[in-house]
Amino acid sequence: ELKVEQNPLFLSMQEGKNYTIYCNYSTTSDRLYWYRQDPGKSLESLFVLLSNGAVKQEGRLMASLDTKARLSTLHITAAVHDLSATYFCAVVGPDSNYQLIWGAGTKLIIKP
C-alpha cells in the first residue's frame, strides 16, 4: 500500500529565511505533484515531477525528486509572507489505478 508522509506538518518561520519541506513515499513511483492550498480555498498545482533527478523552480520555490530515495523536497528561499499556505505532495504509484495518494499537508506560516 502506497503511503505518503510529509514533514513537518506545521512550520512557522520568519521572512527572509530558507527552509525545506520533505515528502517521503513508501513504494515505487515516478510521478509526484506539489500543490498549494490557501485557507478556505481550492488546491493549485505548483509542480509536476516526472523523473529521477527532476528539479523545477518557480520564484522562491524549488522542488526536486529522488525516486531512488523515494523523496521529494520543496525548498523555500528567502521566504515572504505571501507564501503562507498549506503545501501538499501527492504521488501516483505504478498500480494505483489513477489514484493520487496525498500527504497530510504542511501548514506554512511566514511571519513578517
Added chain:
Amino acid sequence: NAGVTQTPKFRVLKTGQSMTLLCAQDMNHEYMYWYRQDPGMGLRLIHYSVGEGTTAKGEVPDGYNVSRLKKQNFLLGLESAAPSQTSVYFCASSYQRQQMNTEAFFGQGTRLTVV
C-alpha cells in the same frame, strides 16, 4: 475561464437526508474525481471517472454514489447523510490520467456539515 465549478459551496444536512453535489468542467477533460478533505488527513479519493458513462471506486467510496452521464459533469450523491460525512468535498478533472504533465484542476470545494 470557468475551469471546474462545484455547486453548492456550502450545505448543512440533517442525518438521513440526501443530496447531490454537482461538478462541471469546461476543459474537455476525460478524467474527473471526487475527493474529501478532512483536517490533518490530506485528500482522499471517493470515486473517479475515466470518461462519460464510466465510474469507479476510490479509497473511501462507502456511503457515496456517482454518475457521469455527460463528459463535462460528475455528480456525487449522498443517499443517507451521516455525521461522518461532514467534510470539505473537492471535485477535480484532468486530461487523460493524472500522469505526465496532466495535473488535476480543482474546483472551489463544497463545505458539507451533517448534523
